[in-house]
Amino acid sequence: MADYVRTGSVRPVDEERPDPVSRLDEAAEALTELHEAFTGEESLDDALQRVAETATRALADADAVTVSVVTGQRPHTAAATDRNLVALDEEQYESGRGPCLESARRLTPVRAVIGEHRDLWPEFEAAAARAGICAYLSVPVVLPASNDAEARHVGTLNVYSYTSTAFDPFDEGLMRLFTASASATITSDQRWRHSQGKVEHLEQALASRAAIEQAKGVLMAVHTCSADDAFEMLVEQSQRANVKLRDVAAKLLDSVTKP
Structure with a gap:
């Protein structure tokens, strides 16, 4: 060679x-x-x-x-x-x-x-x-x-x-x-x-939880109901519209905060 x-x-x-x-x-x-x-x-x-x-x-x-x-x-x-x-x-x-x-x-x-x-x-x-x-x-x-x-x-x-x-x-x-x-x-x-992905996922989960809790508060005030009842309302709307629960909560909050 x-x-x-x-x-x-x-x-x-x-x-x-x-x-x-x-x-x-x-x-x-x-x-x-x-x-x-x-x-x-x-x-x-x-x-x-x-x-x-x-x-x-x-x-x-x-x-x-x-x-x-x-x-x-x-x-x-x-x-x-x-x-x-x-x-x-x-x-x-x-x-x-x-x-x-x-x-x-x-x-x-x-x-x-x-x-x-x-x-x-x-x-x-x-x-x-x-x-x-x-x-x-x-x-x-x-x-x-x-x-x-x-x-x-x-x-x-x-x-x-x-x-x-x-x-x-x-x-x-x-x-x-x-x-x-x-x-x-x-x-x-x-x-x-991988750890960054977990952190980002956790941050998203915390943000979603905060939005859901705020939406529950709005429904409790409007309908004079318990926290469990307010959560059930959100779940029902989520299932009916086939939309994620956090998105339902975010849409509700957006509707009440608009002028």
Whole structure:
């Protein structure tokens, strides 16, 4: 296989790799950028796209990054810095085998040099060779659950390179640190959004309760009835008009406050 495929996108085999300190600094800078970029308002897919884009700057030989979400249902690619390489992920999903799925199942990083695993992952190997990919690194990452019924689901950060000598054990360790930190950041972000949603829901509930109580007071004064009777009047109107109780109360209050 050729030492490199695309001019300007790869590093020749005989060129020395950056020293570990420089590589660690690059990863640290990428993580800092990732943490500072989160706003607490992004969707999970947007957050994963940001993770993918940042990961390409964390490794010197990372030419493209995808993020696979591997759940009980069919796996899918949630983010990608190069949509053309999503086909390589799809080959693994369709065949049920490949380094991405291997990483998710074992919960360990998987490094692959294209051409060395034709018997193990023939579909992926063929697709990677057609795309000019020479090396691959997949690292598992625990992602926030999509709903309260799940504790978590597993994804993988898939790093592609056009350089055949890309990715060594040090890169593997860097990506494990990167994915652990990214997972913690996304989880915190999602929990913040969830808590904000609960607060907003509570505020709406309190506002609705206040409106209903005021409407009950108006009806008690007009009809000289008890609080229970006033509430029954509101409920009856709500059912008759097929309108939420708080909206009935708000309409009543609006009618008595208009000049």
